[in-house]
Amino acid sequence: MNDDAHSAAIRVERPAKTLRELALDKVREAIVNGYFRPGDRLVERDLCAQLGVSRTIVREVLRHLESEGLVANLPNKGPIVAHLNHDEAKQIYEIRGALEGMAARLCAEQNNPAIADALDKSLEDIKSSYRDKDMAGVLAHTSSFYQTLFSMVDRHIAWGVVNLLTVRINHLRSMTIKTQNRDVQGPAQMARIVDAIRRGDGEGAYQAAMDHVAGASAIAQAVLSGHERID
Amino acid sequence: MNDDAHSAAIRVERPAKTLRELALDKVREAIVNGYFRPGDRLVERDLCAQLGVSRTIVREVLRHLESEGLVANLPNKGPIVAHLNHDEAKQIYEIRGALEGMAARLCAEQNNPAIADALDKSLEDIKSSYRDKDMAGVLAHTSSFYQTLFSMVDRHIAWGVVNLLTVRINHLRSMTIKTQNRDVQGPAQMARIVDAIRRGDGEGAYQAAMDHVAGASAIAQAVLSGHERID
DNA sequence: TGCCATATTATGGCGTACCAAAATCTTGTA
DNA sequence: TACAAGATTTTGGTACGCCATAATATGGCA
Structure with missing residues (x-):
């Protein structure tokens, strides 16, 4: 933690964020600022296309958002944007x-x-x-x-x-x-x-x-x- | 933060639990009751073998536990059981x-x-x-x-x-x-x-x-x- | 012998293809 | 028109393969 100021000057790029984290942020953003509305279905393969990533990533992201409470999962129907009453x-x-x-x-x-x-x-x-x-x-x-x-x-x-x-x-x-x-x-x-x-x-x-x-x-x-x- | 025993009184059987939820509970259990100790590495392919499920499932489970704070993810090293100081x-x-x-x-x-x-x-x-x-x-x-x-x-x-x-x-x-x-x-x-x-x-x-x-x-x-x- | 450079391995990150089951939409026929 | 049979969509789940990186083992050279 003491060397980050030093190496920050050296390091050119940020290698840190994985594709998954990027996708997670994107989808969360999209939900939070209303691009996806409550009740909207989040079809895995559609998201793959929109995000340009594989289903593996999309599924992990959906799981993550589910545990955050932003996404709800209907059995055998799939994930939707959670409502908030x-x-x-x-x-x-x-x-x-x-x-x-x-x-x-x-x-x-x-x-x-x-x-x-x-x-x-x-x-x-x-x-x-x-x-x-x-x-x-x-x-x-x-x-x-x-x-x-x-x-x-x-x-x-x-x-x-x-x-x-x-x-x-x-x-x-x-x-x-x-x-x-x-x-x-x-x-x-x-x-x-x-x-x-x-x-x-x-x-x-x-x-x-x-x-x-x-x-x-x-x-x-x-x-x-x-x-x-x-x- | 998911649904629980509310509809349990009505429903006779619960085959509904997906494999993923089962696996999630198993791994969480294993961490909570000490089968995996803090700091232990959770190697994806090993977990696949131990749980008898595919890597996709294991990865989703790990992501979920990560967002619960039970698992930490070290960059370029992978998931470990989180410590608690x-x-x-x-x-x-x-x-x-x-x-x-x-x-x-x-x-x-x-x-x-x-x-x-x-x-x-x-x-x-x-x-x-x-x-x-x-x-x-x-x-x-x-x-x-x-x-x-x-x-x-x-x-x-x-x-x-x-x-x-x-x-x-x-x-x-x-x-x-x-x-x-x-x-x-x-x-x-x-x-x-x-x-x-x-x-x-x-x-x-x-x-x-x-x-x-x-x-x-x-x-x-x-x-x-x-x-x-x-x- | 000791050390450095190079393979090898282990592992996570990511992608693709495939199958089964359930829900939903179409369609053809009585 | 009504309804049943099929086709389609979509999730749940599996298997496999490829790449990048970090750690480790190995081997060659001074």
Whole structure:
């Protein structure tokens, strides 16, 4: 790990990623950003053609996405893009609340100003992305905010869980951040988290994080109710 | 995170399990109960022979276990059984605490006596297994206790997360329950959870669940420290 | 004898072809 | 028109082959 800065200058290309990982990312991307819609069948041989890889790869990718919960497998009918009903969405937000609240509390208890500073940095990025109407940027920097929250207290497993769940509600996230006032309310709630952390107020940080997720969840529910679904 | 015993009551037979699922369970079992030890290489062609299935299946199974965190893939070396250091174990117990605490609180807030009754039933099974020195039974009924906790408030996603994490610490669980006094202390802590739920005391249920997991975590840490490790 | 360069082997990564069983669509006939 | 028989599609599963790379064995040369 100490030599990567050195060899990074030497190494010309990135040999690392296997074809399978590339394909996995592509398909996950395609599901997350709506190219494949919930309920769509994912026919193995079609995917082979579209991705330009063999069935071996496609099957492994489908298996992987299945275990991530993005793909469901109907017996003898094959894989489809998993649906997300709003009860499940609610549950996912709830879990995120519990884990992000936990991480926020731990950050506050560290009493390390560097944490709040790093979070403030992400928060600035989020606000600036909102100003530029760069919604992809908002999502990315929000993720980065939470990643900081977890990584500052070395909770990479919890971060992994949150990440896993987050991909399943990604389309909801991209809708919630576009709702009225979210550009003001969201950052304000996050600022409360940072403030509590800076004060060393564990309980306050926990509550603030819970509130932020609860807000997102409420909006998501509204969005899901408005958008009546036909599956 | 796949479907389970819901339709099991209706369906008479289950020839439906695909070979792949069978193989997945076998290999997971083999890892969880120590037939394969952490660090062991999982050579694809050897597994084919041992399981009597084709390489395609084995590869899909390995991919699945990889995404569950039971198997790690070393670039250019292939899959091995993942190690678990004690920091990661601690993180896993911590997450379980947060989620089981959440579920316990929700159960308490239901004010439904049937929940506490069902939990008491599992608790009796656990005590009885302890009396019979049936450690596999203790584990199974403890799982069932927590499954009840989650399913009574319809939190199957959180249950899935807990389950996913639990398999990674299964060998620790089987050691913690064998330690001195755990046969008394464990059930006593769980009884406190049930009591709080019966009283409708959400905060008390949350705390009791956290305490139970914290106890298990502390024992696990002791076990891990005692047992010298070579990774 | 000691060491370096070269085979060999083990293994994962990837692709293709094939078969059986189940679901679904077509079609032909009563 | 209705329905049964076949054709097609698609998954589940198998077998085999090829290539690249890393580790190991081997052999030749100073």
